[in-house]
Amino acid sequence: MKILIFEDEPLAQERIKQIIDKFRPNWEIVGTSQSIKDSRLLLQNNQSIDLIISDIHLADGNCFDVFENQNRKIPIIFLTAYDQHALQSFDHYCIDYVLKPLQEKRLIDAFEKFEELCVSQEGKSNENALLNQVIEKLNGKKFKKRFLTKVGNKMLFKEVDEIAYFYAEDKIVYLKEIGSSKKYIVNFSLEELENQLLDPSIFYRINRSVIINLEALIEMKSYHNGRLKLIVQSSDDMDLIVARERVGHFKDWINQ
Incomplete structure (x- = not known):
């Protein structure tokens, strides 16, 4: 399994690597980047990628710019400190949407969803179900007044x-x-x-x-x-x- 990591915070990037090394040691991290420019180069230079783990806000802008005009459907686990981009993320073959601060169990859950979708014969149905779950979560979330x-x-x-x-x-x-x-x-x-x-x-x-x-x-x-x-x-x-x-x-x- 070949992985790319787009994350502009060095500590967060290292945290993701540690979780992968501990719980998915057979996965290969073939590249990391902190900016839109470097992320685009990684995609261009690596044609066989199974999964991308990407922070939505990179050093020079929004990560969605990286995925524009991409013909390849590469599964993506998005990471972010806020949830207002959840629906937009599903325009880019989103597998899961993980809020920061990053919790080990939450990222592992996202890995498991990715693995289920990769082997499932009903991947499209699973993806739609996941989207519905996110919509329900956002609509039902209440903040203190x-x-x-x-x-x-x-x-x-x-x-x-x-x-x-x-x-x-x-x-x-x-x-x-x-x-x-x-x-x-x-x-x-x-x-x-x-x-x-x-x-x-x-x-x-x-x-x-x-x-x-x-x-x-x-x-x-x-x-x-x-x-x-x-x-x-x-x-x-x-x-x-x-x-x-x-x-x-x-x-x-x-x-x-």
């Missing part, structure tokens, strides 16, 4: 449009209110907020400790080591820095 917080002995709700950002400090997660320096404790981890509770078209995790609200963003500035510094509608002096490995994805997200 408000958060219950505690201030002293008082309990109160904060609507999501009142929140400038969430941040973690000393294992406690806070939300910061738009237009003030007030902060409130929330009883969720950043992982739960990012993966389950917040709308990914509005909220983005810029680094390990902070998730920002796009609606609260005022300004972006270049920061040292290829990072970005963000200014939001909140009266505090906390530095909101986009991690270097997330800058490309963050810019794509802003331009969605």
Whole structure:
């Protein structure tokens, strides 16, 4: 089984390789790339490819540009930090659509779907069923509209449009209110907020400790080591820095 990996984050690329080496040691990774240009060259130079694992947002743009005008039907497992491209991915022989942060079991499940479709006599039916599952998932997904917080002995709700950002400090997660320096404790981890509770078209995790609200963003500035510094509608002096490995994805997200 010959595999290509299109992934612009070195750590994510290495993670995919480790999972393949551990659970599919007979698969051969014949090439990796981080950009649209290099991905196109890999496709041109490798005519016998069984599977592509591709992040949707590469270093120089959207991976769908790689697959335009491709006559070959190569199965693709798409990886991404947000789910708004799910339906578009099925225009490109999508086998599965895996949301980041990448979980080992979830990627292995995608491998199994690929293997089932490769040997199935009803591949087309399976593909349509998978599409229907994705549509049902997207249509049924609900995001939180408000958060219950505690201030002293008082309990109160904060609507999501009142929140400038969430941040973690000393294992406690806070939300910061738009237009003030007030902060409130929330009883969720950043992982739960990012993966389950917040709308990914509005909220983005810029680094390990902070998730920002796009609606609260005022300004972006270049920061040292290829990072970005963000200014939001909140009266505090906390530095909101986009991690270097997330800058490309963050810019794509802003331009969605």
